[in-house]
Amino acid sequence: MTDRLPHEKGFHVSWDQIHRDARALAWRLDGKGPDDGGWRAVVAITRGGMAPAMIVSRELDIRVVDTISVKSYNHQAQTQPRVIKAPQADIMGDQGEGVLVVDDLVDTGKTLELVRKLYPKAHFATVYAKPEGRGMVDTYITEVSQDTWIFFPWDMALQYVEPYRGRD
Numbered sequence: 001m002t003d004r005l006p007h008e009k010g011f012h013v014s015w016d017q018i019h020r021d022a023r024a025l026a027w028r029l030d031g032k033g034p035d036d037g038g039w040r041a042v043v044a045i046t047r048g049g050m051a052p053a054m055i056v057s058r059e060l061d062i063r064v065v066d067t068i069s070v071k072s073y074n075h076q077a078q079t080q081p082r083v084i085k086a087p088q089a090d091i092m093g094d095q096g097e098g099v100l101v102v103d104d105l106v107d108t109g110k111t112l113e114l115v116r117k118l119y120p121k122a123h124f125a126t127v128y129a130k131p132e133g134r135g136m137v138d139t140y141i142t143e144v145s146q147d148t149w150i151f152f153p154w155d156m157a158l159q160y161v162e163p164y165r166g167r168d
């Protein structure tokens with residue numbers, strides 16, 4: 001289930017790393033909100049966007065936090081993205097103006113494309129980005145190559161590894 005094919009490389013992100021990178025994202029977003037009082041709300045794209053959104057909302061002191069649930073992948077197999085749960089209409093306003101939409105990463109950009117269509121005036125931020133989807137995101141921190149699969153700490157566990165000299 002967790003084999004990396006067809007991705008050649010694995011980029012393993014620890015809790016510490018995602019915390020640092022999500023903080024860096026928050027600092028980059030600070031002051032980029034609307035002139036009349038900054039970001040109105042943070043909306044996390046569940047589930048991967050929830051931990052970064054929590055860290056961003058904490059750093060920027062934004063107390064209004066909602067979620068949009070988009071399902072795009074079954075493990076590593078991509079499917080047609082669909083909205084399973086929408087955020088509160090009064091938070092999003094007409095087109096999402098002043099709202100910060102946060103996700104863990106953009107890969108092909110299909111998830112953000114869907115959310116952008118719904119809320120074209122929102123600001124879209126991810127911690128990581130791959131080249132194919134980069135155009136869909138307004139602000140991100142680290143880019144990785146398209147053939148890299150990013151492994152997040154919530155999908156991993158510490159495991160015993162054979163010593164190098166012990167392997168055949």
Ligand SMILES: O=P(O)(O)OC[C@H]1O[C@H](OP(=O)(O)OP(=O)(O)O)[C@H](O)[C@@H]1O
Binds near residue numbers: 048070081108112133
């Ligand atoms: O740019 P894309 O190619 O659309 O891929 C990026 C999206 O895919 C993953 O979510 P997933 O649908 O696997 O759900 P999850 O966040 O609940 O794990 C990831 O968290 C992004 O939301």
Ligand code: HPA
Binds near residue numbers: 073149150151152
């Ligand atoms: O590289 C990735 N890692 C984890 N989830 C993902 N969803 C799309 N691409 C990825």
Ligand SMILES: [Mg+2]
Binds near residue numbers: 103
């Ligand atoms: Mg996701």
